[in-house]
Amino acid sequence: MNVLLIGSGGREHALAWKLAQSPRLDTLYVAPGNPGMAAHATRVALDPADHDAVVAFCGRHAIAFVVIGPEAPLVAGLADRLRAERIGVFGPNREAAQLEGSKGFTKDLCARAGIPTARYVRVASPDAARGALAGFTLPLVLKADGLAAGKGVIIATTPDEADTAIVTLMAEPGAELVIETFLTGEEASLFVLTDGTHLMPFGSAQDHKRVGEGDTGPNTGGMGAYSPAAVLTPELMQRALDEIVRPTIDTLRRDGMPYSGVLYAGLMLTDGGPMLIEYNCRFGDPETQVLMMRLEDDLLELMLATDAGTLGDHAPARFADEAALTVVMAASGYPGQVAPGAPIAGIEAAEATGARVFHAGTRLADDRLVASGGRVLNVTATGQSVAAAQTAAYRAVDRIDFPGGFCRRDIGWREVARG
Ligand code: AMP
Ligand code: GLY
Numbered sequence: 412m413n414v415l416l417i418g419s420g421g422r423e424h425a426l427a428w429k430l431a432q433s434p435r436l437d438t439l440y441v442a443p444g445n446p447g448m449a450a451h452a453t454r455v456a457l458d459p460a461d462h463d464a465v466v467a468f469c470g471r472h473a474i475a476f477v478v479i480g481p482e483a484p485l486v487a488g489l490a491d492r493l494r495a496e497r498i499g500v501f502g503p504n505r506e507a508a509q510l511e512g513s514k515g516f517t518k519d520l521c522a523r524a525g526i527p528t529a530r531y532v533r534v535a536s537p538d539a540a541r542g543a544l545a546g547f548t549l550p551l552v553l554k555a556d557g558l559a560a561g562k563g564v565i566i567a568t569t570p571d572e573a574d575t576a577i578v579t580l581m582a583e584p585g586a587e588l589v590i591e592t593f594l595t596g597e598e599a600s601l602f603v604l605t606d607g608t609h610l611m612p613f614g615s616a617q618d619h620k621r622v623g624e625g626d627t628g629p630n631t632g633g634m635g636a637y638s639p640a641a642v643l644t645p646e647l648m649q650r651a652l653d654e655i656v657r658p659t660i661d662t663l664r665r666d667g668m669p670y671s672g673v674l675y676a677g678l679m680l681t682d683g684g685p686m687l688i689e690y691n692c693r694f695g696d697p698e699t700q701v702l703m704m705r706l707e708d709d710l711l712e713l714m715l716a717t718d719a720g721t722l723g724d725h726a727p728a729r730f731a732d733e734a735a736l737t738v739v740m741a742a743s744g745y746p747g748q749v750a751p752g753a754p755i756a757g758i759e760a761a762e763a764t765g766a767r768v769f770h771a772g773t774r775l776a777d778d779r780l781v782a783s784g785g786r787v788l789n790v791t792a793t794g795q796s797v798a799a800a801q802t803a804a805y806r807a808v809d810r811i812d813f814p815g816g817f818c819r820r821d822i823g824w825r826e827v828a829r830g
Contacts, residue, residue, distance in 0.1 A: 413473050414711065416441045416452065417459045417489070418480025421739075421771035421789040422696035425703040426480060426710070427451045428769070433711035440472060446780060447770025459484040462492045469498050476501070478714060482693045485672075486512035486558060501714040503692050506668035510659070511692040514554045514563075514589045521687060524658040528687040531591035540577045543590050544570070555580045556587035564630070566593060596681040597825070598688065599640040600698055601651050603676070604713060605660050607669030609723035611713070612652065614705065614730050615640040616698040617825065622746055624821045631746045632786060635822030637736040637797050638701040641829070642680055651678055651685040659690070671717055697737045700769050700789045704735035736800035737791040738808050739771070740818045745785035753782040753815025766792040766807030787816055797826040 412435055416427055424447045430439055431451035441448050442457035442465075457468055459479075469477065477493050479485055479502035488505035502508075509516040521528040529552065534540040544551070553576040555563035565580065567573035580588055602613040616638040622628040643651070656676055663670045675691035675698075694702070703710070707729040716722050742749035758768045758780070769791060772784020790811065792803035801823045808818060 412436065412475045413438045413440070414476045414478060415465075415469060415472075415474045416444075416478045416480060417465075417484055419443050419445050420480070420696055421769040421786065422694055422699040423480040424448050424769040424771070425700040425789075426478060426694070428767070429703045429706060429710040430478065433709050435709070435711050435715075438472075440474065442468075445770045446773050446775050447768070459489060460487065462489055465489065466492065466496050466498070469493070469496070475499055476711075476715065476718070478502070480693060482508070482511050482558060482691065485692050499715065499718045501718060502672040503670050504668065507663055507670040508692040510663075510670070510674070510690040512558055513556055514689065515556050515587060517690055518589055518591070520659065520662055524662045526655050526658055526687055527684065529591040529594050531589050533587060533589055535587050537577050537581050540581065540588055540590065541574070544573055547590060547592060549573075550593040552591045552593055553577065553580055554589045554591070556589060562630075594679040594681055594686055594688070596679045597642050599643040599678050599680060600695055601643060601648065601656070601676045601678055602694070602698070602702065603652070603656050603674045604717050604722060604728070605670055605672070605674055606717050606720040606722045607660065607664050607671050608720065610652070610656060610660060611722050611725065611728055612648065613673065613728055614638055614702045615643045615648065616695065616701055617642070618695065618698055619819065619822055622819075624819050625824070629746055631741075633695070633697050634739045634741070634819045635737055636695070636698045636701050637734060637800065637823045637826060638698065638705055639730070639734065641797075641826060643678070647680060647685055651676065655685060655687050671720075697739055697771075697786075697789050700737040700791050701735035702730075704767065704791055704793055705730040705733065707731055731793070733793045733795055734797045734800045735791060735793045736797060736804045736823050737769075737789045738804050738818050738822050739786050740788040740790060740808065740811065740813055740816045741786050742772070742782045742784070742816050749782075749785050750815070751781070751783055752776065753813065755780045755782060755787065755816075756812040757810050758788075760810040761790060761807040764792075764803065764807045764810065766790055766803060768807070768811070782813070782815060787813070797823045801827060
């Protein structure tokens with residue numbers, strides 16, 4: 412079968428690499444992709460926001476299945492349109508994608524279904540927001556309602572910071588906020604495939620969101636990740652599935668918006684048990700890179716079953732016992748302004764160590780590889796433990812020649828410290 416993958420980052424490179432191993436695949440197309448994916452897929456220039464163009468492309472190239480990597484096309488209803496055209500899709504329809512597209516939608520769903528999450532209020536004006544602050548102690552958390560590419564959450568530790576956050580997050584007319592209590596604990600990510608009824612646990616990971624070592628500095632899209640996240644013990648995983656994921660999926664189905672795709676639950680492991688921080692309606696980036704390194708099953712097969720509603724007929728997904736760890740190499744200045752075009756060399760030397768280098772933000776300039784985004788490369792390795800995978804990943808990082816970039820040297824530190 413011919414498959415079209417939508418996206419261009421490290422997540423999509425990892426998905427392309429894994430999809431390309433499927434015996435069910437004939438040709439894999441990726442729109443727009445990046446130079447790293449050229450080994451696994453045919454790159455095509457298609458704008459995912461142009462649904463007519465995507466449908467027309469599928470017709471011309473006999474595409475039977477489309478895998479949507481990023482959240483924006485899901486929130487914009489690309490999956491709905493493809494399903495209406497009888498083209499298979501991996502990813503939820505627009506209404507179900509509100510789990511990521513609207514924080515307020517998710518919080519209201521949690522309240523109705525009794526799902527453990529931070530206490531919250533929704534507000535639709537700066538005055539209402541200021542008025543609501545009295546109901547919270549500091550620190551408190553302010554979240555823009557819609558998609559914000561990782562920039563929509565502010566943790567305020569003083570009344571002044573809360574005031575500034577309201578101004579910043581409500582600058583656009585019509586902006587809405589969720590204000591919620593600050594949760595303490597360790598964060599972990601849980602992935603689940605679901606066809607709306609059945610659910611299949613799909614691995615765990617821990618991400619490093621802050622730009623600086625020791626988890627300091629501004630938030631980013633993620634500076635590295637490892638899998639599995641041992642803090643999410645089998646008992647905590649089961650509680651998260653029973654108390655958070657299962658009621659979410661059941662509620663959406665009963666509300667007439669069944670969720671089909673991967674559900675990514677960002678959890679806080681509090682003293683009282685796992686609580687939901689947020690949902691994403693797509694795979695994590697860079698969590699996907701470590702999950703794909705460990706996945707032992709045919710990804711395409713599982714995605715097809717997700718769309719067909721037959722996940723219940725499948726044995727649980729199998730992941731290697733070994734750990735995987737990925738280090739993000741970013742362009743200098745990230746997550747602020749970066750100068751594009753910095754040259755990159757040494758990827759073959761890095762891969763010769765046994766690691767895998769996924770491209771996140773690269774392009775070719777006169778046949779030379781250069782940086783084209785904030786997060787540029789995801790240097791990924793496996794090992795018998797997180798510590799061993801960390802050593803292997805940094806051995807490969809050190810073979811890469813990217814003077815215009817930087818990386819954190821401590822990815823996996825919590826797990827390595829636990830021994
Ligand atoms: P989100 O975009 O919702 O994932 O939030 C980004 C980050 O903000 C999360 O990964 C957490 O580190 C932090 N965060 C969000 N909500 C809370 C909360 N209620 N309590 C503590 N930290 C939070
Ligand atoms: N790494 C965080 C995310 O994908 O949202």
